[in-house]
Each structure stands twice: as structure tokens, then as C-alpha cells.
Amino acid sequence: MFLKFKDEVSSALSNAVADAGFEIDDMALEESPHADIASSVAFKLAPKYRRSPKEICGEVYKNIKIPPDSLIDRAEMTAPYINFFVSRNFLNETILRVLLERDFFGNLQHTGKVILEHTSANPDGPLHIGHIRNSVIGDTLARILKRAGHDVEAQYYINDMGRQIAVVVWGLLNFKFDKTRKKDHAIAEVYINANRSLVDEKEHSPEVDAIIKKYETGDAETVTKFRDAIDTAMDGIKESLKRMNIHHDAFIWESQFVRSGEVNRIVERIKKLNRAMIKEGALMVDLKDTGIEKPLVIQRSDGTTLYTTRDLAYHEWKSSNCDSMIDILGADHKLISSQLKAVLRILGMKEPEIVIFEFVSLPEGSMSTRRGVFISADEVLDQVEKAAYEEVNKRRPDTDEEFKKKVAKMVGIGAVRYDIVRVSPEKATTFDWKEALDFEKQGAPFIQYSHARACSIIKNAQDEGIVYENFDTNLLVEEEEVALIKKLAIFENVIDSAAHELKPNIVAIYARELADAFNQFYRYVPVISAEPDFRAARLALVECSRIVLANALDTLGIEAPESM
RNA sequence: GGGCUCGUAGUAUAGUCCGGACAGUACAUGGGCCUCCGGAGCCUAUGACCCGGGUUCAAAUCCCGGCGAGCCCGCCA
Numbered sequence: 016m017f018l019k020f021k022d023e024v025s026s027a028l029s030n031a032v033a034d035a036g037f038e039i040d041d042m043a044l045e046e047s048p049h050a051d052i053a054s055s056v057a058f059k060l061a062p063k064y065r066r067s068p069k070e071i072c073g074e075v076y077k078n079i080k081i082p083p084d085s086l087i088d089r090a091e092m093t094a095p096y097i098n099f100f101v102s103r104n105f106l107n108e109t110i111l112r113v114l115l116e117r118d119f120f121g122n123l124q125h126t127g128k129v130i131l132e133h134t135s136a137n138p139d140g141p142l143h144i145g146h147i148r149n150s151v152i153g154d155t156l157a158r159i160l161k162r163a164g165h166d167v168e169a170q171y172y173i174n175d176m177g178r179q180i181a182v183v184v185w186g187l188l189n190f191k192f193d194k195t196r197k198k199d200h201a202i203a204e205v206y207i208n209a210n211r212s213l214v215d216e217k218e219h220s221p222e223v224d225a226i227i228k229k230y231e232t233g234d235a236e237t238v239t240k241f242r243d244a245i246d247t248a249m250d251g252i253k254e255s256l257k258r259m260n261i262h263h264d265a266f267i268w269e270s271q272f273v274r275s276g277e278v279n280r281i282v283e284r285i286k287k288l289n290r291a292m293i294k295e296g297a298l299m300v301d302l303k304d305t306g307i308e309k310p311l312v313i314q315r316s317d318g319t320t321l322y323t324t325r326d327l328a329y330h331e332w333k334s335s336n337c338d339s340m341i342d343i344l345g346a347d348h349k350l351i352s353s354q355l356k357a358v359l360r361i362l363g364m365k366e367p368e369i370v371i372f373e374f375v376s377l378p379e380g381s382m383s384t385r386r387g388v389f390i391s392a393d394e395v396l397d398q399v400e401k402a403a404y405e406e407v408n409k410r411r412p413d414t415d416e417e418f419k420k421k422v423a424k425m426v427g428i429g430a431v432r433y434d435i436v437r438v439s440p441e442k443a444t445t446f447d448w449k450e451a452l453d454f455e456k457q458g459a460p461f462i463q464y465s466h467a468r469a470c471s472i473i474k475n476a477q478d479e480g481i482v483y484e485n486f487d488t489n490l491l492v493e494e495e496e497v498a499l500i501k502k503l504a505i506f507e508n509v510i511d512s513a514a515h516e517l518k519p520n521i522v523a524i525y526a527r528e529l530a531d532a533f534n535q536f537y538r539y540v541p542v543i544s545a546e547p548d549f550r551a552a553r554l555a556l557v558e559c560s561r562i563v564l565a566n567a568l569d570t571l572g573i574e575a576p577e578s579m
Numbered sequence: 580g581g582g583c584u585c586g587u588a589g590u591a592u593a594g595u596c597c598g599g600a601c602a603g604u605a606c607a608u609g610g611g612c613c614u615c616c617g618g619a620g621c622c623u624a625u626g627a628c629c630c631g632g633g634u635u636c637a638a639a640u641c642c643c644g645g646c647g648a649g650c651c652c653g654c655c656a
Contacts, residue, residue: 041597043597043599045599047600048600048601048603049600053600055599055600058598058599058636058637061636062635062636067636068599068636093600095599095600096599096600137656174656176656177655177656178655178656179655179656294654295654296654297654298654299654306582307582308581308582308652309652312653312654314654315654316654317654319654321654321655321656322655322656323656345650346583346584346649346650346651347650347651347656348651348656349582349583349584349650349651350582350583350650350651350652351651351656353583371583371584373584373585373649373650374649374650376649381649381650406619410617410619426619437592437593438591438592439592439593441584441585442584442585442592443584443585443648443649443650444591450590450591450606453606454619456591456605456606457604457605457606457619458605460619461605461619461620463619464617464619464620465619465620467617467619468616468617468620471616471617472616472617475616476616516596520593524592524593524604527604527605528604531604534620534621535621535622537616537617537620537621538612538620538621538622539621541615541616542616543616544615544616557616578617579617579619
């Protein structure tokens with residue numbers, strides 16, 4: 016509805032600009048506290064025609080014609096700005112469309128298949144709070160793109176050929192695997208012990224190298240060992256992901272590209288490039304002309320491949336299966352991903368869009384699975400759910416145990432996801448237990464609470480036998496009602512921007528603003544106690560709010576409780 | 580040393596790509612609000628664009644130079 020309004024404004028304005036005898040493509044539409052949409056097009060025209068913005072504004076304004084039955088109510092001039100306002104028709108249509116489209120309200124008609132790769136943590140231990148920033152950003156983006164209409168496939172790329180996995184395999188031969196612990200945590204313990212031992216006793220290092228070689232050549236017994244170790248770690252990782260509502264459609268092992276010969280084919284293609292060179296037996300490509308000074312190594316002098324080489328093959332495979340690719344990567348991958356893109360471009364292949372997120376560190380410094388310095392996602396979730404349980408217990412002492420546990424889970428996971436996704440990915444953050452466990456802040460619980468409130472009103476109405484099949488949306492005229500309806504209407508615009516800009520935090524902010532608008536309505540406009548005609552219209556508005564709050568929460572991967 | 584990213588009230592952030600109307604919000608700190616649909620709520624006050632230049636009618640936003648923080652610069656991943 017809002018996008019249509021925006022189109023109407025754009026065409027009314029461009030007609031007016033043309034009729035006034037000016038020429039410009041950009042209508043300079045912007046959000047504004049003074050209007051539903053504002054235009055500063057007069058500023059853009061001023062230098063071109065060497066006249067004052069105010070004069071130009073007046074001439075454009077005179078020529079604005081608003082068609083009948085438009086979603087535009089009127090245009091006002093506050094020179095040099097032109098402000099547009101939505102019509103009653105717009106508000107009424109919004110209510111009807113939300114009620115008609117329900118769960119699908121806000122969905123768009125974008126097309127194309129997208130492969131979105133996220134998380135892809137090495138299977139050498141549990142997910143920690145740095146990894147889940149990747150997971151939450153990735154999973155939320157996948158949900159946004161789905162709503163926007165794309166066919167989305169979320170992939171987890173398993174790095175099974177790296178040295179760290181060989182260390183795990185070697186560790187499992189030499190250290191105790193604690194069966195009483197969650198599998199990924201037990202793997203981490205082995206990994207940490209193995210690393211310590213490899214540092215202390217250098218003579219074991221060749222044993223690990225031998226394991227890597229055997230795996231790369233496909234030695235059956237070694238392959239089984241790797242498979243077992245990785246499956247064990249992945250079982251634990253998958254459990255944590257499931258707990259956070261994070262979904263993957265496919266798990267892709269990097270070794271498959273070596274076994275299938277695709278990596279070799281890439282190497283052969285690169286060898287033929289003019290920019291390829293052999294230095295001390297290793298194959299490299301020169302990327303100076305792309306602004307990257309260091310040559311990129313494609314193949315080691317012993318003939319084995321590197322992570323990047325396999326990643327090239329992975330991306331080639333992905334691009335043949337989709338229209339566009341998105342990779343969610345940590346800030347440490349900035350250079351390597353630009354190298355990857357450069358080589359893909361040189362080979363004439365499709366490039367992925369990369370979403371980089373900055374690091375999550377601990378107050379004492381950066382995390383490391385290898386050194387055992389990290390806070391696991393499981394640990395955070397456990398603590399947050401515990402805190403949430405105490406909160407529910409305090410607020411709803413009369414409810415049963417099952418209810419309290421269910422709500423604690425929804426609130427806890429919601430709080431964690433929301434806290435991660437509300438911040439722009441390019442901001443580095445520091446994890447703080449005190450903040451993570453603080454529910455006083457306006458976050459997911461605030462939005463969930465608003466949803467529960469809406470549900471409660473609807474339930475009370477039903478209990479009293481109030482129905483609202485017939486209602487007149489024209490009765491929704493209070494300031495808070497109009498503001499709320501406008502908020503509902505822009506949901507599709509929010510999805511559109513978030514999908515184009517690949518910014519999940521736009522949806523997070525919107526959800527909070529919508530809850531805000533609903534709470535203001537709730538405070539000032541009585542529903543159940545209103546006169547029957549008003550009551551019916553307002554109940555319809557409450558139902559619309561409930562639906563859009565639920566849709567926004569769903570897009571964020573957060574559950575919407577009916578009661579909490 | 581070179582490259583990339585970030586720097587907005589006491590704290591955490593939106594806005595920066597694409598320059599425009601009083602820099603939006605939350606927590607914290609003051610004041611208020613339940614005879615009323617759930618107070619995990621609502622209203623209200625205080626308070627910020629790292630520094631210095633430049634471009635522009637207009638700069639948090641663009642350019643140059645500092646300062647500070649993080650990340651990267653391996654035949655690791």
C-alpha cells in the first residue's frame with residue numbers, strides 16, 4: 016500500500032515538474048516528520064535553472080494534480096519542500112488489506128533464486144557468540160528475502176579440509192572424548208587439548224600433516240574418521256541452531272569439490288591466465304590491477320589446494336544453481352573475500368554479494384575456540400532463559416510450570432536474536448553479561464508484550480461475545496489510530512528496503528516502532544468499552560496490529576506469544 | 580609500515596552509501612500517569628554528531644589532514 020502511494024506521489028510530482036517546464040529524473044523523495052512523504056526536488060532544480068529553490072517550488076507546486084480516488088490526500092508547500100499526505104482511502108485500504116492478506120501482508124513480488132551462505136563455523140567446537148552474530152544476521156536476511164518474494168536457499172559450508180579439523184581427528188586418537196557433555200562441547204575439549212599438546216610437543220605436528228594428506232587423497236579409513244568427527248560436532252551445532260530458530264536448507268562439505276575434480280578444473284583454468292605465475296613451485300595469480308597488492312596463492316608447491324581455491328569451486332557451483340549469491344562473513348574475511356571476488360570476476364563468473372559483520376569481543380579481548388577463550392551460544396541461551404524464567408515467575412506467579420518455561424524460552428531467544436540484529440553489522444560490539452540479561456531495555460520482550468496485549472484484547476472481546484464482521488474504517492480518526500495505521504502500511508516498504516540494502520536491522524527497528532505506536536494507541540483509545548460502532552472498527556485495528564506485529568517478529572525469527 | 584572498518588548525550592544506538600526542514604530512539608537520571616481492555620506500559624525534562632581544514636545556498640553525511648579503537652596483510656582457515 017505504501018509503495019503504491021510512493022509511486023503515485025512520484026508520478027504526480029514528475030508530471031508537475033514537466034508541466035512547469037523543468038527536467039529532472041530524481042524526485043528527491045524522502046521520509047520526513049512533517050509529511051508522509053516529502054520532496055526536496057526544488058533544491059535539485061535550483062542550481063540547474065539558476066533560480067531560487069522557493070520560486071521553483073512554487074511553480075512545481077501549482078502544477079501538481081492529484082487524480083480522483085488517489086492514495087494521496089493532498090500536497091502542501093512549505094517552500095522549498097513539498098509535503099504529501101495519505102488519503103482516507105489509503106488508511107481504509109490498509110486495514111482491509113491486512114485483514115485479507117494476514118500472514119502474507121508485507122510480502123513482495125521480487126523474483127529470483129538466492130543462495131545465502133551463513134554461519135559456516137568450523138566443526139571444531141560449539142558456536143560462540145561471534146558465530147551467532149553471523150547466524151542471526153544470515154537467518155534474518157533469509158527470512159527478509161523470502162518475504163520479498165525470493166526463492167531462498169540457506170547453506171552452511173562445512174570446512175572439512177582445514178588443518179583444525181585434522182587436529183580434531185588427531186586429538187580424538189589421543190585424548191578422551193567426554194560422552195557426558197554436549198557433543199560439540201566435547202569436541203572443543205579434545206581440540207583444545209590437542210592444540211596445547213601440539214604446541215608443547217612439536218614432534219606430533221607431522222602426524223597431523225600426514226592426516227591432512229591422507230584425507231585429501233581420499234584414504235577410506237581417514238575419510239570415515241573425518242566424517243565421524245565432523246558429524247559429531249555438527250550434531251551439537253545443529254542442536255544450538257535449532258534452538259535459536261536458525262534454519263539451513265543444505266550443508267555443503269568443501270571436500271566434495273576436491274573429490275569431484277571441480278577444484279582441479281579451476282586450477283587448470285587459472286594456470287592459463289596471463290596473470291598466473293609459478294613462484295617456488297606454488298601457483299599464484301597477480302591481482303595488482305584490482306587494487307590488491309599481494310598475489311593470491313592458488314596451489315601449494317606440494318600440489319595441494321587451499322581454502323580459497325576450494326571456495327572458488329564452491330562459488331562456481333553455487334552460481335550455476337541460483338540467480339544471486341550472498342555470503343555472510345566476519346570482518347577477518349574482508350581481504351580474502353575481495354580476492355575471491357576478483358578471481359571470480361577474472362574468470363568471468365558470477366560474484367557473491369558479501370555482508371561483512373564486525374567482531375564480537377569479550378571485555379578481556381577477542382575469542383578463540385583453539386585457546387578455549389569463548390562464551391558459547393548454549394551458555395548465553397541457558398543464562399538468558401534462566402533470567403527470563405525468573406522474570407515470568409515474578410510477573411505471573413499464578414501460571415503453571417509449563418507456561419513459565421515456554422514463555423521463558425520465547426522471551427530468552429527473542430531477546431538474544433533481537434539484541435544481535437538491532438545493531439548494524441559494521442559496528443564492532445563487546446559482549447556484556449549484565450546487558451545480555453537485562454530485560455528492562457526495550458527489545459524483543461517489549462514487542463512480544465505488545466503482541467500479547469493485542470491478543471488479550473481480542474480474546475476479551477470474544478469472551479464477551481463481541482463480533483466485528485461489520486465495521487466502518489472511517490471511524491478510525493484519532494491521532495493514535497491514524498499513526499498506527501500508517502505504521503502498519505509501511506511494513507512492505509520496510510521489507511523492500513531491508514531486502515535491497517541487505518540490512519536486517521531495518522526490520523528490527525521497525526518492529527519496535529510498530530510496538531510503540533500500538534502501545535500509544537492502547538493507552539489513549541479504549542476498545543472494548545467504546546460505543547459499538549467504534550468498538551468494531553477498533554477491534555479490526557487491533558487485529559491488524561496483532562497480525563503485523565506477528566509478521567514482523569516472524570521476519571526476525573522471534574516467536575509471538577499470545578500470552579506472556 | 581600498508582589496506583579495510585568504525586568514532587553521534589553517562590551508556591548503547593538510528594541516520595552517513597544517495598548532503599537538505601528542529602540529529603530520531605532506548606537504558607540510566609529527574610518529574611508525572613491505573614475507579615479504565617495486561618504497568619514487560621504511557622507522558623514529560625535534561626543531554627550528543629572525535630579534532631582541524633575544504634567543497635556547497637546547505638555537511639553527522641562528500642573531500643583532504645590528524646587522533647583514537649578493531650580487523651587484515653601465511654604455500655592457515
